[in-house]
Amino acid sequence: MTAPDTALDLGRSAYSERRWRDALECLVRADAEGGLPPQDIELVASVAMLLGLNAESVEYLNRAHDEYLTLGDTNSAARCAAWLVMFLMDMGEYSLGQGWLARAKHLLEGSVGPSAAEGYLLIPAGLGLLRAGDPQAGHGLFSRALEIGSLFHDRDLQAMGQLGMGTSQVSLGHADDGLELLDEVMVSVTAGEVSPIPAGIIYCAVLGSCRLAQDVRRAHEWTAALERWCGDRPDMVMFSGQCQANRAELLILHGAWNEALSVARAAEGRIRKGDPDATFGSWYQQGEVLRLTGWLDDAERAYAKAAETGFEPVPGIAYLHLVQHKVAQAKNTMRRALAGADPANRRRLLPAAVDIELAAGDVAAARAALDELSAPLHSTSRPLELALASLASAAVLLAEGHPVASLQASRKAWRIWYSLEAPYQAARCRVLAGRACAAMGDTDSAAMEFEAATAEFADLGATPAAAEVLELAGEKPKGQSSLSAREMEVLRLVADGLANKAIARELYLSEKTVARHVSNILSKLAVPSRAAATSYAFEHGLIH
Structure with a gap:
């Protein structure tokens, strides 16, 4: 007759089966009944973090660190300290995180040769360099972390190091090289070779790099993979809000604005349950939908909430300033954001810079932004990059007095946006085509383009854009009597x-x-x- 499973056995089994709540309940019971070895205390910390119980997770990880020290296992204690650094800094506890970083370094002083713990300590240091705008230095630290992970056959450390290298490359403007590295690390994640928390970090970071590199195809593929991954872990809170925020961004691109707003608000709900990293994306995407549909006060509040994370909600807030007729403020916001951006983020902001400089009447500045946007492009560039550059080119050419060339560029842009199933941007191309036709004296073609754009904007609920086109089409504001x-x-x-x-x-x-x-x-x-x-x-x- 076999002995019944203990609470510890049940907890470990539930963890392996991704039943996080059951795992936590059993492991906590085992802890109360007779204590846990440090590796299982670490396991409790991971489960608590996945469930959004951040304070409890930090407490258990602290305990694991202390238990490892008692046993004389300084490398494992330093590894726990490295994870505490990452968790605490992510939670905004920077001073406490720095304290743990110093402690971990002291633990490893005098060690003979490298250790896996040393590699883990390089990860928060590299992340700090990325946030400080020095991706080149960060790349060196991540590369060393990958070397150490490979030396000790530590899959989690290898994956985190490779993630950092790919992210650094994208930030430096080497999108193709970076995305190739990120595709490789995603192979390890999707094969189940990486633990849940590093895997979730990797999913969300890769999607961020896809956004920076303007790679819609990869964004769709990895967003779907993240949705499946989260779906297989239904009681997981950590990463679930970020998944929703990423999904909302794609829904906005494809014109499903009502659904995008619902999804972004669902992401907001996950923030309150314990996924604070979803905060910026949730509020920013809500701001985007609200701005595009004309709820300007609500959009401003949403962008303000996004800004509370420490990241500026650009280009959305600058576009909002334009709609509010604060042109100088929009221009200043964009110029400040461009000045402080790394190469990848700068490229992401250039299309908006073109629009805003044109609205401010500075055609020369718009041309400079367009030339910077277009310089590295070729026929095999990613479709979204080509679409953005073609749309910006049509606008600048029209402002420069070249309606024929503008019409050609707007037609090219429309074809790409249409193939990307992006109706709002496709309608913007129709507006530019109409303006170009009007400048050439072809009023019938202009009217046709304006009518098509108005219909698309109306279907989307893009009331500010539709109102602008109606005015371009000659339906001048007439006040009460015309309603x-x-x-x-x-x-x-x-x-x-x-x-x-x-x-x-x-x-x-x-x-x-x-x-x-x-x-x-x-x-x-x-x-x-x-x-x-x-x-x-x-x-x-x-x-x-």
């Missing part, structure tokens, strides 16, 4: 704070029809947003 009876009904409901979906239910209309009415209202009243339309309506006695 139809139906538009007046819609305006009253907008003033009541109802979204398009609720207005559609109230008036028995489709959401697309409501979106068109809202766009027409904004254009006719010469206002940029729903909030501004509400203010106008009260100020001019349209509603009471």
